[in-house]
Amino acid sequence: MVRVVLPKASPSARPLPPADPIVPAPAVAIPDQLSAFSSQSPRDRVMCSRGRAYPDLLAGFAGDHVGAADLVTRPRDAAEVSRVLEICEANEWSCVPFGGGTSVVGGVDAALARGGRAATVALDLAALSGVYEVDQTSRLARIGAGTLGPALEQELAAHGLTLRHYPQSFEFSTLGGWLATRAGGHYATGPTRIDELCHALTTVTPRGVLATHRHPSSGAGPEAARLLLGSEGALGVITEAWMRVVPKPRWRASASVAFADFHAGVAAARALAQSGLYPSNARLLDATEAKLHRVREGGTSVLLIGFESADHPMTAWLARAIELAKDHGGTIVSGPTESDSASPSGGRAGGEASMTSAAGAWRQAFFDAPYLQSALLSIGILSDTFETACTWTQFPELHARVVGAVSRALDETCGGGLVSCRFTHVYPDGPAPYYTFVGELRDVSQWRAIKAAASDALSSAGGTITHHHAVGRTHQPWYERERPALFGTALSSVKQAWDPRGILNPGVLVR
């Protein structure tokens, strides 16, 4: 199923860029009205002009900052955000909302956003940071959109709470970015996508402020927040949100189960997703993935199963999950292990120390992966990921097509390489398969060819173009194929009503 022609390091790897980036002179000066909170330093301009998609990384390594934003503005409240939008609208400048800049799909690109306009303004939300208010009874926290993952968790921890949302970009991405791109969290089931964690949000548009009504649930018309979730900076600037938070988990229970046949593992993951047990982890790794992430050698697929609770031990839950996995031909290779962070024996490192070694290895590898990508790039190895979601019925065909298409593309563009698969999330109606490919790097056209082959394959097999990487510019052609034409019309109509000059992140989502 996977091709194991490991790539050789390329001798053509470029040297690191100089410390002081070289940028063109800004096309415009900082307007007086924005001078108190704006910058044109080369470093600020470079840091807020791109995301972390493969072409972004290549350009960064090459020191190519030709299209850098003309100015970076860091408004300190919603009124200053409004002022930025006013100025941009009056001058017809492009305005690119900037969170952590971790888009892997070309969602942040000052050069492309400029188009034919006189200037691009990067609207950096870094100053709208912090946990502003906590409601312990209702388990809610009002948080600034510019808050980075670690700061957010640290502030919540002081209240004994957590948002429990860990996208892979956690360290460098922000709440506002998660909301604008409908980020997926680390957990496999239950409330894990940022949408489900959002109680209410505030967005500033060129035509005013939109604050959604605060309620746990409502049947009053279409849900307003759902139009902003996934709007990718094209409809407004999310400034803050009331988020659903929870106490830190106390009890953990986990096990790892191996399957000789990947599709037996798929059936086990499906049974778990449809069981009503709501595991926090139900991650199926194919044999290559298990090996790459240092979870398991030996050519078998592995299903990592984990449960967490702040309320009760998860013994019965894990026992039933293991039964289901065994029913589908699985063999336990690690665990079952349980821990209670409040008990002396289980309290080490908040219960993490007693996680099964396979799950622990996985977790570490998960957060290491983006660093590894950059390291590989610096020695001339192309490594990237893409993901989708489809029904359980569609999956076998989709998987075969994707692996076939990407393998062929790697052969053609890199002279070989490898592709691996894991499930990041599982739903009763289908999995979210996540693919990694690795090959020898020559130039960005290779990456484009492989991405196109992968996107064509998954799209033609019925998968969505992205489960949690957003649309940006990279996925736009396939997004437009899967988006109902009339929904495209609806988005354009809303954009016309809220942003009639089209200044917000031009070229993204609405063309």
Next chain:
Amino acid sequence: MVRVVLPKASPSARPLPPADPIVPAPAVAIPDQLSAFSSQSPRDRVMCSRGRAYPDLLAGFAGDHVGAADLVTRPRDAAEVSRVLEICEANEWSCVPFGGGTSVVGGVDAALARGGRAATVALDLAALSGVYEVDQTSRLARIGAGTLGPALEQELAAHGLTLRHYPQSFEFSTLGGWLATRAGGHYATGPTRIDELCHALTTVTPRGVLATHRHPSSGAGPEAARLLLGSEGALGVITEAWMRVVPKPRWRASASVAFADFHAGVAAARALAQSGLYPSNARLLDATEAKLHRVREGGTSVLLIGFESADHPMTAWLARAIELAKDHGGTIVSGPTESDSASPSGGRAGGEASMTSAAGAWRQAFFDAPYLQSALLSIGILSDTFETACTWTQFPELHARVVGAVSRALDETCGGGLVSCRFTHVYPDGPAPYYTFVGELRDVSQWRAIKAAASDALSSAGGTITHHHAVGRTHQPWYERERPALFGTALSSVKQAWDPRGILNPGVLVR
């Protein structure tokens, strides 16, 4: 907290209307293009012209059908739905999509929809009925929008499946109606609102057909289906949907817990909602509600706790839920009871026979209530309900204001009456309180006064104007207060793009 001045039956109750309704002559003839599937019989016209809001019931009892639809059309496929919209648009007739006609908020009103137009067409979806396709592996079923609850469940049962969605109107309402009004199901937590059960849907608008992409989840832009869910017939006609279905539950476990103090019961319900146990039932009834629904006498509040699973016994889940209830001062008054519908002892009536008597009494009373309302009306007693959702923090103040305002309104308009409260759904961030009021009937102005008092009170205390009764015409003024102005602009823009002549359910949602 509740006022127990029981109303007297009024001698002014009106006689039942004659069997053949008297309707005005239709303003227009049936166009040739619609003749194969349309009717102007008085019975059809009357049956598809109103919902079941209090003013609808009063008008029905009085035999007042002055504003009946001019014609009823029953398209047999999406192409015929498109044809109806074409004809309506060409003639500028109003078109009111009609599912089961159970709106309790004036969402179906042929007379008001007509406004100044030449005619109103009721677009009855009854012919788009049935389960068209089942995907057992992915647990999905493609179902016609006009399918009534019982037919839907009967057809799914042949596949061993259920939608597990039981709004109180279940017998008489349709899938399309549930989707268009974001119906709430019978279950207290987990996937219970129809939105969460919807995998994909197809909608016909005057500008074409919109079929959302099929996927278990996606991060590609704002979710298209969410713009149609809750659109109340004002943006398009939902014709069919892929719904998430499940096997029939096999294991059930339940108990009832009494609380001397209502707010101790509230705290227990909150603990349960925040526990991660996902009970299918977590219904708190105040003392009046417990008495009215024949669950319990004696002046205590009751929390009905229930779990269901098709996969595993719920012993551990119920045990922890009972612990939580006891921690908050509750006393078990019924159960714990468990059943397994596959075992000989627990198999009677699909496990229902061994439900606790309190839960069984509740369930029966729940489905009897709408019949009771009509029966009470016929003997001159006003009885109606309203509901909301708010945060746990807001609830005590909201509850006090609502009970106070409704009691005063009952005093002023009916010379007394009673008001009771239950929770229909509980979320980690707040409950959905549901209120019933009963008083002596004089005329519809009483009802309007009480509804206004209740709506003002809950709205000013931060509650949403409706958790699952939709907006219709009754809630429109309060909906417009809670809806962000810019979201209203967005809906108007989409309406303008999809329905430029404004023929679809005029006056509802978008004005």
